[in-house]
Amino acid sequence: MSLADDVGWTWSPEETKALISVWSNEQILLKMEQTYRNKHVYSEISERLKDLGVKRTWKQCQNKMKALKWRYRETLRNPSSSRPCPFFSELHEFLAAMPDMPESKETDDEEDNSRPLPLLSLRLLVPPLRLVSAALWQVVQRRDTMDYGLVEEFVTTVLEITPDLMSYREKVQLIMGLRAQLVLELCRSDHSADPETIQPHLSRMRTCIITHREKEIDTEVEASESNFLELVQTLLDDPLEREHFFQEVFPEEFGPVYDTALQTLMWEFLSRLEKLLPTPTFQQTASWLRPAPSMLNECAQSVTQPQPLKTLLQHHRCHGHLFAND
Incomplete structure (x- = not known):
């Protein structure tokens, strides 16, 4: 039982070659060289593959490209490996000139790439x-x-x-x-x-x-x-x-x-x-609260320290998430 196969991971050699041909396109390479690349780049690759008769989601494209890069780099580091990358020559034509971008720089969505917020x-x-x-x-x-x-x-x-x-x-x-x-x-x-x-x-x-x-x-x-x-x-x-x-x-x-x-x-x-378990609105939450004398104090304990709240609001203000009322 293959874990990878069960989630639709298997690619035929023909499908892999089609992916590499799309990946090596100059416009795609230019977008991939950006500091942060996200879901939209892989979605475009997925759409181009559909034109070639290959139906793959953006996530499957992203995962396959990561796996190919890994195999390519391993073969590059150890050319005498008993398990060389089967598409090394095709990948080498364009990957050799690309910067070695850490995977941590890739994002799946249009994420907020600012400094992480404190846990509090x-x-x-x-x-x-x-x-x-x-x-x-x-x-x-x-x-x-x-x-x-x-x-x-x-x-x-x-x-x-x-x-x-x-x-x-x-x-x-x-x-x-x-x-x-x-x-x-x-x-x-x-x-x-x-x-x-x-x-x-x-x-x-x-x-x-x-x-x-x-x-x-x-x-x-x-x-x-x-x-x-x-x-x-x-x-x-x-x-x-x-x-x-x-x-x-x-x-x-x-x-x-x-x-x-x-x-x-x-x-x-x-x-x-x-x-x-979607996040309820404050109206829904209010309907679930049992009125009690200590209820407000207990709920407010999490905001008794002003600094975490200030940090949160400043973070959202800096990124345009707080708007003044008209």
């Missing part, structure tokens, strides 16, 4: 659940693998209460995908590569399969878990095989393609959760 100020503006969702998204986006356990626990808690938020395959792919990356990261280190450390994580993966299992057993899911357990056991038992795996196999099977597929699933999960 953000807590005044953003509902707690959305703030947690944003923090979880950053963890997955930055690939902070050691924090994937916390992400998986949040996802599991939400899906236990709202099982219809995702399909069975999506649930298992997301939960097992997060936990699998954490397990492999633990296996990478001699200090943490031991059964006592690894077993609790494998047990959570088994629990996930059982908890979300539908009426009929999904043989692909069962086989995927069995293969992963066998892999982990090999990594724990054989140091030489472990070294070979992380040098040669891991970058290909659990590298950028896997990461971006996992990001896509996480994006879907958080987007659906956001739609499920």
Whole structure:
């Protein structure tokens, strides 16, 4: 069972060549050289691909381009690699002249690229659940693998209460995908590569399969878990095989393609959760409050310190989000 394939990641060689031909267009390259590039650039690439008979979303284009750049750079650094980039010559014609822009500079939407707001100020503006969702998204986006356990626990808690938020395959792919990356990261280190450390994580993966299992057993899911357990056991038992795996196999099977597929699933999960729990208006919120003598004091405690509120309002004023009444 391929995590990447299940979220529509697979590209045929012909589709990849079409993407490269659009990507190498002078107008597209000019936009990609800008300090901040966003959803609109990838949307344009998606539209141009449609003219060539290739139907891909802007997000799929963005993910594929990231994966191609990664393979290109790896081949550039290690030309004798056993897994060279299959489209290296085509990519080299235009990527060699492009600045090496860090991925952190790319934005999916027209985001506010100013300095981050202090957490105390953000807590005044953003509902707690959305703030947690944003923090979880950053963890997955930055690939902070050691924090994937916390992400998986949040996802599991939400899906236990709202099982219809995702399909069975999506649930298992997301939960097992997060936990699998954490397990492999633990296996990478001699200090943490031991059964006592690894077993609790494998047990959570088994629990996930059982908890979300539908009426009929999904043989692909069962086989995927069995293969992963066998892999982990090999990594724990054989140091030489472990070294070979992380040098040669891991970058290909659990590298950028896997990461971006996992990001896509996480994006879907958080987007659906956001739609499920939209931010209420103050009128709606007022109707839910139970009148009580201490209610105002309790609600106002979060703004008793004036500086976070001042910082928030100044931030919005500087970016044109505050308007005077006519």
